Amino acid sequence: MPLTRLVTEAFGVVTISLVIVLVLFSVLCILYSVYFQARIRRQGFAPLRYFNGPWIIRIALIFFAIWWCFGEIVxxxxxxxxxxxxxxxxxxxxxxxxxxxxxxxxxxxxxxxLTLIFLLRASLQRRGSGTLSRRWNGKTASYILLYCIPLFVLQLIIILIGPSFNSGNFARKMPHSFLTAVVHHDDAALCTYPLLSTIVIGLFAILVTVYLLWLGRRMAHSVINKGLRRRVYWLIFSVTSFLPVRVLLLGLSVLSRPEHVLFEALVFLAFLVLLSCAGVGITMLVYCPIVDSLALRVIRDLEDTGRSDLNNDTASLVANQSLLEMSSSTSVARNSDASTKRGSISFRTMVRDDASTEVFEELSLFSPDSHRLVSSPPGSPPLPGRPMLHP
Structure with missing residues (x-):
């Protein structure tokens, strides 16, 4: 039917467009993560290495998402x-x-x-547990592949050995939709979802959902920032709610054939659900941590610069005030000398010694050149200091 062909092409074009968007965003996140890791190594800022410790597993998460997207195009x-x-x-x-x-x-x-689970679990580990090391990334990658092997073997048995059951007596008990992955229509082989494969992935989704709910509860209690807690809630909600919906949609797809509109709609919705989970996971576990870490580095640099400028301005301000006081004390001493020429010499000496001692004690706390300033002759003009700046 022309209408069915038109709807199929529309779903296909939208699927390819969404895949391109996710792939471009994923490549941007990979470049961003590599840039951040290179910047940490080049500048040697050790505290931020903790936030970018599992950067290899983050790239692995993006790699699996891209692989899944290209499979959806096939x-x-x-x-x-x-x-x-x-x-x-x-x-x-x-x-x-x-x-x-x-x-x-x-x-x-x-x-x-599995990669998403390990990244969430890594955020709960202590700083000295080895999340910074390459060994942790290598062990985590090995665990992901190891845990995936049983599921891959089950799917392999269903796809390769399952169709051979049709020639035996077991075919009378097992419906065709439980085993087949291909349907022929108009000299073309169209892909379907075997119901046994959907059941296997559904059981796996149930285990993932239960574990993520338990993990999310621990993370919600350990996070004290409202923004981070909101991110955790969004991630846990998107994964634990969308995964059962995807499995349900894939299971309902066996009620229709690939050349029908209902099948295309169910499969497209199932694709959209998992695409949303992948997008939220990459955003929350790859993009946002790097942006937050760079923001922390910028704030630290601004604090260091402001602290250095404030110290310099304070020293300049004290030096200028001390020079003014020394100049005024010298003027007072001269006036005292002129007005008390007929008076006691011990009084003139006492005034001059007190002023010099007071200036020396004040400058010795802030300026390293206090001895040079005090030893200047009384008749010399004031030395130029740094202009007073607003801190």
């Missing part, structure tokens, strides 16, 4: 129906659909969720 129906992939034979289109199920449902999607 499964699009309108690419096979006489458009871009018309040069592929029917056999290669079937292989592409099976590869999509293994790649997305068996590898990239579980690894994406």
């Amino acid at each position: 499964r699009l129906s309108f690419l096979r129906q006489g458009r871009l992939l018309h040069f592929l034979t029917l056999k290669w289109q079937e292989i592409a659909c099976k590869f999509y199920v293994l790649s997305n449902l068996g590898f990239s999607e579980p690894c994406l969720l």
Whole structure:
């Protein structure tokens, strides 16, 4: 039907557009993370290394998101129906659909969720637990791949061995939608979601949801900043609420065929749900921590600069005031000498010694050149000091 073809192409174009947006944002985050790590190493600012310790795992999170996005492009129906992939034979289109199920449902999607969990868990670890080291990043990457292996093996059994059950007696008990990943229509192989694969990923999503709820509760109690607590709530809410919705949509997709509008709508909504989770995860766990760390560095630099300027201005202000007082005391002493020429010499000596002692004690606290200032002759003009600045 022309209407079905039009709707399919519309869903495909929107899917590709959203994938391009997420990929561009992901590449920007990778460059931003590498730039921040290089800046920390070049300037040697050790305290900020703690905030960018799991930068390799953050890049791995972005890598799994990009991999999943390209897999979603491979499964699009309108690419096979006489458009871009018309040069592929029917056999290669079937292989592409099976590869999509293994790649997305068996590898990239579980690894994406596991990486997100490890990044959230790393934020609760103590500073001396080794999050800064490369060894922690390597061990975490190994754990992610290790935990993903059972899920990948189950999906591999369902995709490769499952269709062989149709030739045996077990096919009477197992519906066709539980095992197949390919449906033929108009000399094209269209991708579907086997119900067993959806059940496997659904069980995994339940474990992830329960663990994230427990982890989010711990993070909410440990975070004292309202902004950070709001980020944690958004991330936990988006993942724990969207994952069950995605599994439900994929499960309902078996009620329709890939050439129908209902199937395309359900699959597009399932794609949109997980795309939102990936976008929120990259924003909260990669982009925002780097921006906050750079803001802390800028604030620290401004505080150091302001403190240095304030100290210099204070020293200049005290020096200028001391010079003025010394000049005024010298003038008083001269006037005293002129007015008391017939008086006692001990009085003139007492006034001059008290003024010199007072100036020396005041300058010795702030100025290193106090001895030179005090030893200047009484008749010399005041030495030029730094102009008084507003602190």
